[in-house]
Amino acid sequence: MLHVADGGRSWHGRPMRRLLDADDLARMIRRLAHEVLEGNGGSDGLVLLGVRTRGAPIARRLAAAIASIEGVDVPVGELDVTLYRDDLALRDPMPIGATDVPVDVEGRTVVLVDDVLYTGRTVRAALDATSALGRPDRIRLVCLVDRGHRELPIRADHVGKNIPTSADEQVIVRLTETDGVDEVVIGGER
Amino acid sequence: MSAPLTDLIAIRDLSREQVDGILSDAREMLPIARRERASVPTLRGRIVCNLFLEDSTRTRLSFDLAAKRLSADVVNFTASGTSVNKGESLLDTAQTLMALGVDLVVLRTSSAGAPVQLAREVEIPVLNAGDGWHQHPTQALLDALTMLQHRDTLEGARVTIVGDVLHSRVARSEVELMRLLGAHVTLVAPPTLLPPDVSSWGVTVTSDIDAVLPDTDVLYVLRVQRERMHRAFFPSIREYAQVWGIDAARMRRLPADALLMHPGPVNRGVELTSGAMEDPRSVITEQVTNGIAVRMACLYRLLSAAPRTEVTS
Structure with a gap:
């Protein structure tokens, strides 16, 4: 496990830099909540689906922000995309996480939520996973960080922060719910 | 994730962690096994061979559906009688399957120990679907899943x-x-x-x-x-x-x-x-549905750890 909070180092020895702290993330999520509401013309028909693992708590935070803005609880779920990936043979075996979608997506606007947008392959898998649940009217994508290097023609509708990276760098989003701290760090080499 | 599965022959080969992993994956496979959710593309392009040297319509059907819900291609090789049950013929069959590019063999046989023997001879995963009086690991796993639902x-x-x-x-x-x-x-x-x-x-x-x-x-x-x-x-x-x-x-x-x-x-x-x-x-009918989910989880675990077979020659 990396240890970064104060000038830690990645496993290859290069120092990691903190780009965003807890306050930055909180402001970002409020802005994204406003953007989602604006893009949808309100909260009608919205369902937020967090892509596991870290998309799930981000989706819950977005829902809480939407509730404080509009006074409406939009349905939140989580999506595990392991079974829809195209790189099964290329990576270590992965356990399958829970998919928990509380409403029928038919006719709704599904907002997919992920932490880091990179190659686009996870999002492609998430699009297939969503389609397997039904036929939403539209699917939107929110991500906290867009680090570039897309391998597929996919873009996010709402981005927390664009962070230009080189392919050998790592961008890590840490959240209190999963990692005990809210921050985004960059650095290291793969 | 626990140590990768290379074959599934007998329960005693599994660690507690591996069993928990299979059962946890199987729970997530259930909506797909029950057809509440569409089949998934996970094993697209992989070939699963059901090599059934002993009659078993239900078990073969269950493995067949499990592979298909994961989008694997399934070939069925059924042979009754004793000629294929003899050790040497089984190995000949295995060589043929390898040459045909099969990625995993599900073996049902009346000869206890035949799956172990086969696993030693081939590089692809072997899944024991019942060998004589010896073992039927996916049955025990689906039973445990059923009990743990209650x-x-x-x-x-x-x-x-x-x-x-x-x-x-x-x-x-x-x-x-x-x-x-x-x-x-x-x-x-x-x-x-x-x-x-x-x-x-x-x-x-x-x-x-x-x-x-x-x-x-x-x-x-x-x-x-x-x-x-x-x-x-x-x-x-x-x-x-x-x-x-x-x-x-x-x-x-x-x-x-x-x-x-x-x-x-x-x-x-x-x-x-x-x-x-x-x-x-x-809960006998629940066992049947859970069987598909458990077999999906076993196929997923065995094939996600296995290198892809390439047809040579």
Whole structure:
């Protein structure tokens, strides 16, 4: 496990830099909540689906922000995309996480939520996973960080922060719910 | 994730962590197995061969559906008779399958030990779908999944297995898995249908079915395997039904929250009466659906750890 909070180092020895702290993330999520509401013309028909693992708590935070803005609880779920990936043979075996979608997506606007947008392959898998649940009217994508290097023609509708990276760098989003701290760090080499 | 699975031959080859991993994956596969959710593209382009050298329509169907729900291509190789059961022919068959580019073999055979032998010869994963009297690991795993849908843990659960233990690969796998998961197992069988080495199994053995029923959490009734009995192990089917069969009266002795299970297909009126099967505590049909999910999880685990087979030559 990396240890970064104060000038830690990645496993290859290069120092990691903190780009965003807890306050930055909180402001970002409020802005994204406003953007989602604006893009949808309100909260009608919205369902937020967090892509596991870290998309799930981000989706819950977005829902809480939407509730404080509009006074409406939009349905939140989580999506595990392991079974829809195209790189099964290329990576270590992965356990399958829970998919928990509380409403029928038919006719709704599904907002997919992920932490880091990179190659686009996870999002492609998430699009297939969503389609397997039904036929939403539209699917939107929110991500906290867009680090570039897309391998597929996919873009996010709402981005927390664009962070230009080189392919050998790592961008890590840490959240209190999963990692005990809210921050985004960059650095290291793969 | 726990250590990758390279083959699935016997329950004793699995760690507790691996079992928990398979069961956890199987729970996530259930909506797909039940067709509440569309099939998934996970194993697209992979070829699964069902090599069934012993008749078993239900198990083959279950493996077939499991592979198809994961979008694998399935080829069925069925051969009855003894020619393919001989060791050498089995290995010839395996070489052929490798040359054809098969990625995984599901093997059902009447020869105990044939799956181990096959796994030694081929680089692709081998999944034992039942070998003689030896093992039937996916049956035990689907049974554990079913039990765990009705209770939080099997730690301390009292599992009573009734019937023809001697000829039963299900019983052997079941006992190993139940012990791994912390359950206490009691075997109830006529002395002629108990294996000679049963004292080393770590189970309680009794011949008094009525005495153990009130202290049973899971009543697991084995199938009377008439086709495996070449000698007379009990006087008659009618006597077996009377002495060892589960009917409505015996179901009344079972606690209200107990489960009744059977690996199928049931010999109605022999080991179970129709009345017992219709009891609300019977989860026999749940076992069938869970079988697809567990087999999906095993195929997923075996193939996600395996290198892709390339056809050479």
